[in-house]
Amino acid sequence: MGIVTSRPYDRRAAVSQFSRLRTAKGQADPFPIYAELAARGGVSPAPWGGFLVTGFDICDQVLRSREWLEPDASWRERQGAGTRWNAPSSREMSNTLPGLNSPHHTRVRRAAGGFDRTTIQDIGQTLDKVVGRLLDALVEQLRHDEADFAALVSEELPVAAIGHWLGLPAADWPRLRTLTHEQVFTQELLPSATQLARSDAATAELRAYLVDHVRSRRSRPGDDPVSRWIQAWDAIEPDRAEADEQVYLLVLFVVLAALETTSTLLSSMALRLVEHPERWDLIASCPDLVPGFVEETLRFDPPTHVISRVASQDTILEGVEIRRDQMVHLMVAAAHRDPAKHSDPDRFDPLRKPAHLAFSGGSHYCIGAPLARLEAQILLRHLTQRLPRLTLVRPPTWAPRVAFRRPLNLDVTFA
Ligand code: HEM
Structure with missing residues (x-):
């Protein structure tokens, strides 16, 4: 096969697409912009270097292939000292x-x-009670007025799930949640210098807090995941300080990975439910569809x-030449709307099994997928079995990001 170089493209149009994507308006509905990106080809150059991948099968192929790597410490070092990749939070x-x-x-x-199944069952019992309490608070608010579902439910459930599981004191949960919202900027597509500085500060505070938590479990082990991770690391790492550092890094990523993503899932799910009354009625009458x-x-x-x-x-990806160390951004949300993979992809269809x-x-498949699914399923069951139908008061406002979605509110009322 001959080498094919990247196709010519309109850089100014691509810059404009990303400027629009990074606004609250772009985040309110990024999908028409993704359709424009996809129209440029399944693999197209990104304006800042690297490539954008929008086709479902190529994204899937890259994720499964050993030829494609995570941007690790040595790759970040090679990008140069002054780049975002060497900010303390990125390192x-x-x-x-x-x-x-x-x-x-x-x-x-x-x-x-x-x-494992037993852990999920145990966590499920705790979450049933937590969801019950959160919905009590929601109903109480709804008796008087409209209520912000994002603040009262979506932001609360994931931190309670992870907080209970890791044994973190409830008084610390609000601060941890704020820190994770600040830290995410270093993982965003194009963070500004100010955002990186906020991420660096949040990372430092999270390190101080979580190192302390690991230390306290080291001195007083219990029946909790952090104590088990200490045991697992002691079995393979003779240096105690290094074992503790590895446990800290795991706890850090679990906290970061679990909070914002799951909150967004819960709000998106509730949005899909309240924006069309027939969806609420369908799930209320057929809980098997949860x-x-x-x-x-x-x-x-x-x-x-x-x-x-x-x-x-x-290498060559879909006819496009890509050099060693170049980055590809898998635009998975765009790939999910690839008509070659899903018919009528812009239609929300709860019967699809996608x-x-x-x-x-x-x-690198997400370790926490069973927990995220459990939270969403328990919440959806409780909502539709216990509450009368809710309806959307106004469309939510979205944080101006690209990679990590975040609805800032979800105002609902009784229908
Ligand atoms: C809806 C919620 C969630 C979403 C959408 C999500 C998404 C992801 C994605 C896309 C990755 C892979 C990143 C990559 O390939 O580079 C990932 C990895 C990971 N996630 Fe999640 N996640 C969610 C919830 C959770 C929860 C609740 C936990 C912990 C309890 C968790 C823990 C992790 C960990 C530890 C990894 C790293 C796996 C690895 O690199 O080997 N996630 N997650």
């Missing part, structure tokens, strides 16, 4: 699971373990719109 991320490549990644991931409704929410508008990888060697990449794919 910290390069030591966590999604900054590692095999064989180190395999070792760290094995020590992390996963959610898992499918959650999966279709993850396809229709996933919490993470972009996942990035770098080329381990010179394939999706919301939890990534291959060796």
Whole structure:
């Protein structure tokens, strides 16, 4: 096969598309912009370097292939000292699971373990009670006025789930949640210098807090995941300080990975439910459709719109030449609307049972997917079984981002 170079493209149009995407208006409905990107080809140059990938099958292929790597510490170093990739928050991320490549990644991931059925059942019992309390507060507010579902429910449930599971004191949950919203900028597509500085500060505060938590579990082990991770690391790492550092990095990433993403899933799911009365009635009368409704929410508008990888060697992707170390941005939310994968992709269809990449794919597949699904399914069941139908008061406002979706409010009232 001959080498094909990148197709010519209109750089100014591409810059304008991303400027629009990064606004609250663009985030309120990014999908027409994704359609414009996809029209430029399944793999097209990004205006700032690297490539954008919008086709479902190519995104899936890149995630599963060993030829494509996470941007790890040595890749970040090669980008140069003054770049965003060497900000303290970015260097910290390069030591966590999604900054590692095999064989180190395999070792760290094995020590992390996963959610088995018994753990999920135990957490489910706690979450039933938490959801009950959150919906009490929502109903109380709705008796007087409209209520912000995002603030009262979506922001509260994930931090309670992770907080209970990791044994973090409830008094600290609000601060942890704020810090994760600040920290995410370093993982965004194009963070500004100010955003990176906020992310660096949040990372430093999270390190101080979580290192302390690991230390307290080291001195007083219990029946909790942090104590189990300490045991797992002690079995493979003779240096105690290094073992504790590895446990801290795991706790850090679990907290970062679990809070904002799951809150966004819960709000998106509730938005899909309240924007069309017939959807509420359908789920209320057929609770068996709950898992499918959650999966279709993850396809229709996933919490993470972009996942990035770098080329381990010179290669060709869909006829486009890509050099070693160049980055590809997998636009998974755009890929979820690929008509070659899903028929009528812009239609939300809870009966679809869709394939999706919301939890990534291959060796970095999300460890927390069973927990995120559990939270969403429990919430959807309680909502539709217990409450009369809710309706949307006004469209939500979205944070001006690209990769990590975040609705800032979801105002609802009784229908
Ligand atoms: C709806 C909620 C969630 C979404 C959309 C989500 C999405 C993702 C994605 C896209 C990745 C892969 C990143 C990559 O390929 O580079 C990932 C990895 C990960 N997620 Fe999640 N996540 C969610 C919830 C959670 C929760 C609740 C936890 C923890 C309990 C968690 C823990 C992790 C961990 C530890 C990884 C790293 C896996 C690795 O690199 O080997 N996530 N998640």
